[in-house]
Amino acid sequence: DGGITQSPKYLFRKEGQNVTLSCEQNLNHDAMYWYRQDPGQGLRLIYYSQIVNDFQKGDIAEGYSVSREKKESFPLTVTSAQKNPTAFYLCASSTGTVAPVFGPGTRLTVL
């Protein structure tokens, strides 16, 4: 079955530490997205990529970085510059008029 996988499901980070969230898709979608979800604030776009080796900042990119070396993969690194990283992180992919397909999410907690 095609879909999006995110790992790990739960992640704990110490202050000052960088962590990387994995996102892989086998849907052959061109575009991939990272969203952050906080209670009562809906989904906020962190980064998106429409083709390999190219990506753009979303509304809340500060303190995050991404890469898109392969079509299937779009990892997100939460750096120590992100002062309030505790949140639920969602990865999605889409192509053309196909509605975005979401992964199961990663819950990041700062200790």
Place this chain on the structure above:
Amino acid sequence: AQSVTQLDSQVPVFEEAPVELRCNYSSSVSVYLFWYVQYPNQGLQLLLKYLSGSTLVKGINGFEAEFNKSQTSFHLRKPSVHISDTAEYFCAVSEEGNQFYFGTGTSLTVIP
């Protein structure tokens, strides 16, 4: 950029009663519209989408939505809700498949 407004942050409704979750968007240009459902600690699942054609769109789990271009709205409806419909619902808008903009969500609670 688009903005999406979900007018109700929380909607309680009794089981087997009808429900409407409201969504308005900002731009009148050609748009694609979506409703998603999210259960606790899970990703979003697509309920239905409007790309073109009939303004009444039917989705999964008995949900439907109506696109109203003049009012820039895309309200979600279900004639009779079940306990299992308790979840968070998100409306989303895209301008021809480019960036997708999401509302802040509506928490639907079905009361037995």
